[in-house]
Structure formats: structure tokens, C-alpha cells
Amino acid sequence: MSVAEFAAAQWTRATGAGVDPHEYRRVTDALTSVADWGPVFVRTGHGHLRRAQDAGSSVSAGEHLLMAARWFHLATLAPYAEAPRAAAEADRALGRALTVLEPGARRVSGDGFSGWLRGPSDAPGTVVVVPGLDSAKEEFLDLVSALLARGLAVFAMDGPGQGVLAATTTFVPDYERVMARVIDALGVSRIGLVGLSLGGYFAARTAALEPRVAAAATVSGPSRLDWEQLPPPVRDIMARRAGGPEAARAFVRHVDLAALAPRITAPLLVVDGGQDVIPGVTNGAPLARLAPRGTYLSVPHGDHLLGNARQDWLPHLGDHITHALTGTATPR
The missing domain is CATH 1.20.1440 (de novo design (two linked rop proteins))
Incomplete structure (x- = not known):
């Protein structure tokens, strides 16, 4: 290229x-x-x-x-x-x-995670923003700002194999264990999750297995990955983040939400871009369909992460998370 x-x-x-x-x-x-x-x-x-x-x-x-x-x-x-x-x-x-x-922002770090908790100490809800394959907490500052504007507290994090932790850790399939430690460290009883790209898989998996998740949203998150069909550049990034080609192949075998989606009891918003077509990636429609409280938002002209269509999904996502956590569209 x-x-x-x-x-x-x-x-x-x-x-x-x-x-x-x-x-x-x-x-x-x-x-x-x-x-x-x-x-x-x-x-x-x-x-x-x-x-x-x-x-x-x-x-x-x-x-x-x-x-x-x-x-x-x-x-x-x-x-x-x-x-x-x-x-x-x-x-x-x-x-x-x-x-x-x-x-007032506070650095919060622990086993397999590190990030910044921002927002009021008496916020009516706390949201964790989860990055993806090669993204990091620094990529989603505008998303964090949109959630902060609604009065929420936001913890933007790097997890294993991500951001500042990529040099010393690798991806783990059981991300819900990492998130359990995050919730404990934040000292809250319930959270909202927003996962972006591969972070959508991490967020959905956690929502299925961690009972303290009260709201969730995914943006360009996969419902399933197929290693053999993934483009070579994606496989190369996956190998670097997972600890080698065989580890990456084994990790990808876990990325299938068909069995977990029915266990997501929290309100779930799944956002996809209609122009987001990557071989080997099944987008979020099956996840939204199988989750008991799933809602699907497809933006026809949106690409991966929908950076070209922010107004078509970001306000809706902010309202979804806010309402699910607080019962109001915008806390006052």
C-alpha cells in the first residue's frame, strides 16, 4: 500500500x-x-x-x-x-x-489496565470506554467529552495489549476478568460500557458475564472473527498485540458472541457503519438481534469507527448510555 x-x-x-x-x-x-x-x-x-x-x-x-x-x-x-x-x-x-x-481527574491503574477517571465525584453514573485492536484511550477523547457533557463520570482505559500497556502485555480473551478489577478499583456498584472496534467484543463479552454492567454500547464491534479470512495487515496487528501468530489465531477463535449475546441483560446499543466491510469480520447485527435488549443502529455511509458520520450516532449513543444508567436523557 x-x-x-x-x-x-x-x-x-x-x-x-x-x-x-x-x-x-x-x-x-x-x-x-x-x-x-x-x-x-x-x-x-x-x-x-x-x-x-x-x-x-x-x-x-x-x-x-x-x-x-x-x-x-x-x-x-x-x-x-x-x-x-x-x-x-x-x-x-x-x-x-x-x-x-x-x-480532579484521577489516574487509576491495576492488573491489566490503566487509565483516567474524569467527571464529577457525585456523578449519577460511570462509563468505561474500551479501545480495540490498535486503538488506545487517547483516540476517543471526543467520545469521552460527549459523555462528560451529560454529567457522567468516564474512565477511559487501556487494557492488556492496548495503548501504553501494549509493550508489556498481550490480549486476553476473558476481558471480563480485567473489567471486574476495573469496577472494583473504581469503587462503583454498576457501570456502563462503550467498546469500540475490537473493544466492542470486549464490552459485549463483559456485559454478558459481569452482573455489574447496567448499560452497554458497541461501535464497529465484531460479532465474530474468522482468522483465515482476515486481511494480512489485520492478522499482523493481531499477532503483535496477542503475542505471536499462534496466540493471535487462538485469541480469534474466542471472538464469537453467538452464545454470549443472549446473556446480555443490560440495554445494549450496537452501532455499525454500512461501509465498514472487512473480510473475516461479522459486524454487529447478530449481536443486536440475539441480545434480549439489543438495539441496532446502522449508518449507511459510516465507515469503520464512523469517524465520517459522528453526528449520526454519537449523540444517540450518549443518550442511550445516560438513560440506561440514570433514567434520564441528560442529567441536570
Whole structure:
């Protein structure tokens, strides 16, 4: 794949993550090879760190730090030997931003997870945002903001094999065990879950097996994966995150929600993009159909993660989670 094709493929994902589309085009138009992706994106992130240092206010500094975190994370989307360092820089930039912008934000880490709890201490509900195959907590800052705007507390996390933990851990199929430790660490009796891409599988599986899940939503999450049909680039990413090709193949065999979906008793919203077609991936329609309280939202023009159709699903998802957790459309 040429660098122009790779940049085009990541376009709506990057802009959906909140980077400026004009800056994205300036950066990617100057690339001559996919091998340049990681170093140039990291350099762009450092540019935002310098802007933060020179900013005239704490608010401006925090905003530049959040943008740096996005660019550092996006640096990891192409094969890059320094990806673990980029992920660590993303994590540090996010932490610095929240220290400036939200002094009440709290770092929460434990066995197999690490992230930031944001929002009011007396929030009427707490939502956990779960990333996917090669995403991380820094990718979904706008989703977190939408949930915070509804008065909820939000814990955006990296789990095993994800984000800042990708260098030291690998994917686990029994994600509900990780989530049980998260809920214990958050000190809440019930949570909402939002899972994105492969995180949709993690969220749905947890909703089926963890009784403290009171609401759930998936975005571009698979109902089932077939290793033999997955495109080679997806298999390569899976192998890196799972600990090798055989471990990845074994992990993928677990990704089938047919038996678990009927056990999801919480209200479940399943969001798919009609243009999201990946060989070997069965999208969310079967999950929504089999879950007792499942609702299916398909956006015909939406791509993977629906970064090109945010207004067609994000407000609806925010309302769904808020209503399921609090009984109101928007807490006041």
C-alpha cells in the first residue's frame, strides 16, 4: 500500500479522533513512505508539546497537550519500531493535559489496565470506554467529552495489549476478568460500557458475564472473527498485540458472541457503519438481534469507527448510555 493510500485509509479515523483535518493533510501529503509515518507523526506531536510550553494560559497549554496525545497515538497505527515509546508519550501528554485542565481527574491503574477517571465525584453514573485492536484511550477523547457533557463520570482505559500497556502485555480473551478489577478499583456498584472496534467484543463479552454492567454500547464491534479470512495487515496487528501468530489465531477463535449475546441483560446499543466491510469480520447485527435488549443502529455511509458520520450516532449513543444508567436523557 502506498503512503497516499494508507493516509486516505486513516483519514476519518484520525479526524474522528479529533486532529485538525488540514494539519493531517499537510503532514501526510509530505510523507514519501509508510515507514515515515511514525517518526513524522511523533515529530508533529512534539510540535504541539512546544506550543503547550509557549502557551499564554493553562487552558491553551492543556489543549495543545491533548492534541499532542492524539498525534503520538496515531503514530502507532503504521508499523513503527518506536511505537511503544510513542504510546508512552501519548500517555504522558494526556496525563499532563488532565493535570492542567481537570485537577480532579484521577489516574487509576491495576492488573491489566490503566487509565483516567474524569467527571464529577457525585456523578449519577460511570462509563468505561474500551479501545480495540490498535486503538488506545487517547483516540476517543471526543467520545469521552460527549459523555462528560451529560454529567457522567468516564474512565477511559487501556487494557492488556492496548495503548501504553501494549509493550508489556498481550490480549486476553476473558476481558471480563480485567473489567471486574476495573469496577472494583473504581469503587462503583454498576457501570456502563462503550467498546469500540475490537473493544466492542470486549464490552459485549463483559456485559454478558459481569452482573455489574447496567448499560452497554458497541461501535464497529465484531460479532465474530474468522482468522483465515482476515486481511494480512489485520492478522499482523493481531499477532503483535496477542503475542505471536499462534496466540493471535487462538485469541480469534474466542471472538464469537453467538452464545454470549443472549446473556446480555443490560440495554445494549450496537452501532455499525454500512461501509465498514472487512473480510473475516461479522459486524454487529447478530449481536443486536440475539441480545434480549439489543438495539441496532446502522449508518449507511459510516465507515469503520464512523469517524465520517459522528453526528449520526454519537449523540444517540450518549443518550442511550445516560438513560440506561440514570433514567434520564441528560442529567441536570
